[in-house]
Amino acid sequence: MTLTSPPVAGLLLAAGAGRRFGGPKALADLDGQPLVLRALRTLTDAGCTPIRVVIGAAAEEVRALLPDPAQAVQADDWATGMGASLRAGLEALTATETPVAALVHLVDLPWVGADILTRVLANATEDTVARAAYDGLPGHPVLLGRRWWREIAESAQGDRGARDWLATRDDLRLVECGDLGSGRDVDRRHDLPRR
Numbered sequence: 001m002t003l004t005s006p007p008v009a010g011l012l013l014a015a016g017a018g019r020r021f022g023g024p025k026a027l028a029d030l031d032g033q034p035l036v037l038r039a040l041r042t043l044t045d046a047g048c049t050p051i052r053v054v055i056g057a058a059a060e061e062v063r064a065l066l067p068d069p070a071q072a073v074q075a076d077d078w079a080t081g082m083g084a085s086l087r088a089g090l091e092a093l094t095a096t097e098t099p100v101a102a103l104v105h106l107v108d109l110p111w112v113g114a115d116i117l118t119r120v121l122a123n124a125t126e127d128t129v130a131r132a133a134y135d136g137l138p139g140h141p142v143l144l145g146r147r148w149w150r151e152i153a154e155s156a157q158g159d160r161g162a163r164d165w166l167a168t169r170d171d172l173r174l175v176e177c178g179d180l181g182s183g184r185d186v187d188r189r190h191d192l193p194r195r
Helices: 035-045 059-065 082-094 114-121 146-155 163-167
Strands: 008-013 051-055 072-074 101-106 129-134 137-145 173-176
Touching: 008 035, 008 082, 035 051, 035 059, 035 101, 035 114, 051 059, 051 082, 059 072, 072 082, 082 101, 082 146, 101 114, 101 146, 114 129, 114 137, 137 146, 146 163
Parallel strands: 008 051, 008 101, 051 072, 129 173
Antiparallel strands: 101 137, 129 137
């Protein structure tokens, strides 16, 4: 496990219903492990602390999988889109005192490893606005300095999450990670390898 200094929280967005996928992606299995546990392990291996997992669809099933159910944050309005999950997660993290930033990771990125997260984490400060890029194209994870949490939570709407807020930032730093992976997500069931 890599320890981040100063401490950076991990925020895993895992609330979606996965309509195109055919069910909540958090529960989908890859190599014998649910995607939510793979993503949680990736955040842990990168040294994020504390970690919060935002749940919504199949909330109780996802919560039951977590090694520490206290990590779960319920997004009651999760069905309105990723913005609701981001708001719920940032509001929960605001109650924690130590993290200077939050690393926002998505449950449907099983091939984004701890090495990518660690590279993005190297930019952590209270003022940070950074995100992974793959061959120059913005992707995830996204690193948000604590200074911006309230502003981001207030602007997060629908399925766009922080996208609109990030588009206004001239201080957004893209951290190239294309040498470490593709940043590819799981959108439909056929995106997962078959056994």
